[in-house]
Amino acid sequence: MTKYIPTIGLEIHAELATRTKMFCACANNTDEKIPNTNVCPVCMGHPGTLPVINKQAVKLVLKMGAAAGGKLADFTEFDRKNYFYPDIPKGYQISQYKYPLVQGGEIDGVALTRIHLEEDTAKSTHDTGADSLVDFNRAGLPLMELVTEPVIHDAQTASRFAKELQLLLQSLGAGEANMEKGEMRVEANISIAPEGATKFGTKVEVKNLNSFRAVERAIAYEIARHTKILDAAERAKSEGGAASVSATAEKIVQETRGWDEKTQSTFSQRAKEDSHDYRYFPDPDLPKLYISEISEFSLATLKAELPELPWQKRERYQKVYGLTPKEAEMLVGSPEVGAYFEAILAGLAANGTATSGAVDPKSVKLAANYLLSDYIGLLKAAAVEGEISVEMLAKIAPTAFSELLQMIANGKLSSRAAKDIIAIMYAEGGTPQVIADARGLIQKNDEGELKKIMAEVIAQNAKAVADYRAGKAAALQSLVGQGMKATKGGANPEILKKITLELLGA
Numbered sequence: 001m002t003k004y005i006p007t008i009g010l011e012i013h014a015e016l017a018t019r020t021k022m023f024c025a026c027a028n029n030t031d032e033k034i035p036n037t038n039v040c041p042v043c044m045g046h047p048g049t050l051p052v053i054n055k056q057a058v059k060l061v062l063k064m065g066a067a068a069g070g071k072l073a074d075f076t077e078f079d080r081k082n083y084f085y086p087d088i089p090k091g092y093q094i095s096q097y098k099y100p101l102v103q104g105g106e107i108d109g110v111a112l113t114r115i116h117l118e119e120d121t122a123k124s125t126h127d128t129g130a131d132s133l134v135d136f137n138r139a140g141l142p143l144m145e146l147v148t149e150p151v152i153h154d155a156q157t158a159s160r161f162a163k164e165l166q167l168l169l170q171s172l173g174a175g176e177a178n179m180e181k182g183e184m185r186v187e188a189n190i191s192i193a194p195e196g197a198t199k200f201g202t203k204v205e206v207k208n209l210n211s212f213r214a215v216e217r218a219i220a221y222e223i224a225r226h227t228k229i230l231d232a233a234e235r236a237k238s239e240g241g242a243a244s245v246s247a248t249a250e251k252i253v254q255e256t257r258g259w260d261e262k263t264q265s266t267f268s269q270r271a272k273e274d275s276h277d278y279r280y281f282p283d284p285d286l287p288k289l290y291i292s293e294i295s296e297f298s299l300a301t302l303k304a305e306l307p308e309l310p311w312q313k314r315e316r317y318q319k320v321y322g323l324t325p326k327e328a329e330m331l332v333g334s335p336e337v338g339a340y341f342e343a344i345l346a347g348l349a350a351n352g353t354a355t356s357g358a359v360d361p362k363s364v365k366l367a368a369n370y371l372l373s374d375y376i377g378l379l380k381a382a383a384v385e386g387e388i389s390v391e392m393l394a395k396i397a398p399t400a401f402s403e404l405l406q407m408i409a410n411g412k413l414s415s416r417a418a419k420d421i422i423a424i425m426y427a428e429g430g431t432p433q434v435i436a437d438a439r440g441l442i443q444k445n446d447e448g449e450l451k452k453i454m455a456e457v458i459a460q461n462a463k464a465v466a467d468y469r470a471g472k473a474a475a476l477q478s479l480v481g482q483g484m485k486a487t488k489g490g491a492n493p494e495i496l497k498k499i500t501l502e503l504l505g506a
């Protein structure tokens, strides 16, 4: 059988978090529950109304371009994309065709073709009974469209790219990009071609992908479907000669397909339109934009306004604090967990574990360990679905977490006690010092007291002492172990060891 190489290109739409809609003053509120409340003659497409460009939306797209290292447009304009459907009251969607705001750039190793700005359509609901319903709250929301080059070759890379884009949108404050709410919508173009082929195969476009898992599964499904079709054609050819192939074999047709979550499969929706079907032309109601003449939109200004980007944060956590790639990913991949982590560090800095404002790498590493292994471990075990929410994290205040870490650093808590206290704070609330006092979890660091205990242990373990003197290193551990037992595990093992060595005259 021939080996096939899959090729994938993504088209991702994301609603931008502006205060108002793209071309009118209606509120941009994706949480609005009452249909058709955020509407006006402009976004309802009434004749005689005129659109006004939302400057903030333009700026957010340019910022995305600056973050991705793309080329920002000098000149841009908006075009009318003409088609008829109840969700598009004007009979056209205002979009960008020839002059996208951004060209090129790269995110997570995937080359971008373009990023442009358009308006969202209204939301249709077809499954409520005999009638279809249309909600125009969504009509005219600023919508960013990002198109990648066909450079992705597996499903996992595609979904990872989409996730990275979501993180970027969130970190720039450009959008919440919640896929379940439809704030970010992914379309995947997929084709396969024999290894070494110089041309791509016929592509299909899959829509309705509203989770990262759906992106991954739909792509894998299509790759398998295409492979099966081409394999069958190859078999038919070798068995019955070329003539029988066209008569019997199924073909890959260029089309738009939908993803069915229930059956975990794709289904044919419609034949693909070509861009000339839309009769694009520049919207005469909107001014042309000379981006390079607006200083607020200059690359230097935009770059200066960029926050730390997800990939920069990953690198900082690893390089500066020595976190593992997995730890860095857990912190960056979940903005909620990341913010909680930063709050813990802020607490440490405020309480003086910091030197000149920055928390020392050792404490940061410790914070990452207890947060990611212990606390998140608890939360994950309790959560029905994997995502960790702000509400879940809030069960332990970050300040309490900082206090706990300081107690560990000061030798007041053993790691066993610290883990227990995390579980207690999670289940019952409270703060570490109070819990530790109440339950006798404070480590015994008093050298005088420990010396007395250890002296007794040494007196009662003549054999171990003799073994130690004869050069058996394990005998020391056994003596320290006896000391730990005598203090019911409460002693600081490091101090105990030091005292034992002193008493043995080592």
Ligand code: ADP
Binding pocket: 007, 008, 009, 010, 011, 147, 148, 149, 150, 151, 189, 190, 191, 200, 201, 202, 203, 272, 275
């Ligand atoms: P169309 O004209 O059908 O919209 P485009 O050339 O504009 O196609 O590309 C749309 C998306 O499809 C882009 O993300 C692009 O990378 C991707 N793409 C184009 N050709 C292929 C192909 N043969 N296989 C997979 N993806 C493709």
Ligand code: ZN
Binding pocket: 021, 024, 025, 026, 038, 039, 040, 041, 042, 043, 044, 140
């Ligand atoms: Zn409006």
Ligand code: MG
Binding pocket: none
């Ligand atoms: Mg296209």
